[in-house]
Amino acid sequence: MSWRIKLSNWLSNGILDKYQRKIELAKTKLNQTESELESLKIQLQQSQLEQKQTLAQLQINQGFQIELAEKQIQLQQIKAQLHQCQSQLQQKQEQLENSQTQLQQTQTKLVNSQDWLQQIQTPIKILEVKRLPQKDFEALWGFGIGSPVPQSQAIAGSILFKGWVLGKKSPAKKVRITYQGQMLIETPVEQSRPTITEYYPDIPAAANSGFETPFSITAMGSEAELELQAVLEDASVIPISIISLKR
Structure with missing residues (x-):
């Protein structure tokens, strides 16, 4: 400390020294504040980055949801087609059974006709x-x-x-x-x-x-x-x- 500052401090009963310490303390706080501000900026950037990632993931999830909804619609359509095929299969089976019954009846009639023909040919x-x-x-x-x-x-x-x-x-x-x-x-x-x-x-x-x-x-x-x-x-x-x- 120069003699002038010391003299001024002595003449002001140490007030100048107090202000000097306050200035140093203020500088320290300013540096801390700047450091905290820089840290907050970094956190803000990280938060913004995380927000962008979250938005991107949300968009991906929304895409998955849309795709899932489309798959569910396709599944319902496939189920409807399967039900229709089962109904058609059942109808075909019933038609086949009816055809088999008609065939049996026709065969029975044929046998009866042959028996009847044999009977009428027998005196x-x-x-x-x-x-x-x-x-x-x-x-x-x-x-x-x-x-x-x-x-x-x-x-x-x-x-x-x-x-x-x-x-x-x-x-x-x-x-x-x-x-x-x-x-x-x-x-x-x-x-x-x-x-x-x-x-x-x-x-x-x-x-x-x-x-x-x-x-x-x-x-x-x-x-x-x-x-x-x-x-x-x-x-x-x-x-x-x-x-x-x-x-």
């Missing part, structure tokens, strides 16, 4: 035409079977049933053909029979006492017995004949 022999005894003599005046006749043969699987029946206590309305207790066919009694009128001239119903009907028996076995029944107007059922058949 049917009439073994016996048996008149059944009448238990109620007041039921019928009489009856007769003109066709089929014993030892004859039927062709094409069809037999002509022809005859007459004349009711006594009640008019005969129908003739029923049964097999094993089941009705096969009924035919009306209405055919003209002039010959029967000659035998029963006093009975008006004799003029139209005839019946006639063809009947196919292809569905029966190799041997069968058919029963003919007269059905009267009062619902009485009178068995009149048993016809024995053989293929």
Whole structure:
């Protein structure tokens, strides 16, 4: 310290020295402040850099989110297509099953047709035409079977049933053909029979006492017995004949 400064400090009772120390302290604080400011600048730059990196990462994440949303949409579309394919596959399977069922039905019909053809090609022999005894003599005046006749043969699987029946206590309305207790066919009694009128001239119903009907028996076995029944107007059922058949 120069003598002038010392002299000034002595004359000012040390005030100058105090100011000098304050100036030094202020310089020190200024240097610290400048250092802190520089540090803050560096931190600010780092923060800005981190912010830029964060923004860049955010943009990348947003891109990933957009891509993810697109992938989800594509996945939904694929699922919809898969569901549609499954529905189409199920429809095709149902169509295939229907086709297989139709094929089986067609094959069954073909087999049945072949069986039917074989049956109608096989002649049917009439073994016996048996008149059944009448238990109620007041039921019928009489009856007769003109066709089929014993030892004859039927062709094409069809037999002509022809005859007459004349009711006594009640008019005969129908003739029923049964097999094993089941009705096969009924035919009306209405055919003209002039010959029967000659035998029963006093009975008006004799003029139209005839019946006639063809009947196919292809569905029966190799041997069968058919029963003919007269059905009267009062619902009485009178068995009149048993016809024995053989293929």
